[in-house]
Amino acid sequence: MIVFELQGWIYLFVLLAMLAVKGFALISALTFSGPAYDAASKGTKVAWSIGLAVGFAAQLIMLDSSPINLISLGFIVLAFVYLADVRPALSEVTRR
Numbered sequence: 001m002i003v004f005e006l007q008g009w010i011y012l013f014v015l016l017a018m019l020a021v022k023g024f025a026l027i028s029a030l031t032f033s034g035p036a037y038d039a040a041s042k043g044t045k046v047a048w049s050i051g052l053a054v055g056f057a058a059q060l061i062m063l064d065s066s067p068i069n070l071i072s073l074g075f076i077v078l079a080f081v082y083l084a085d086v087r088p089a090l091s092e093v094t095r096r
Contacts, residue, residue, distance in 0.1 A: 025079040
């Protein structure tokens with residue numbers, strides 16, 4: 001029985017970590033201006049915001065299921081791409 005308890009705690013930790021990453025990416029995407037996305041040539045603010053918001057909402061809707069499923073993994077990849085590629089480019093463009 002202790003193994004299943006441990007698995008539940010690990011799933012909870014993974015779920016909260018994924019929610020935190022997706023939430024941080026969404027808030028970060030919303031703070032930059034639309035022209036900054038155009039200047040960085042990284043797509044549009046609307047596209048990134050909608051993609052990250054759908055990923056965050058999907059994670060919230062699927063709280064009862066395992067955090068490691070295809071939909072969650074796809075959206076966490078989107079959040080990591082934003083954080084690793086788009087966000088540094090946006091901050092470089094908007095740096096004063």
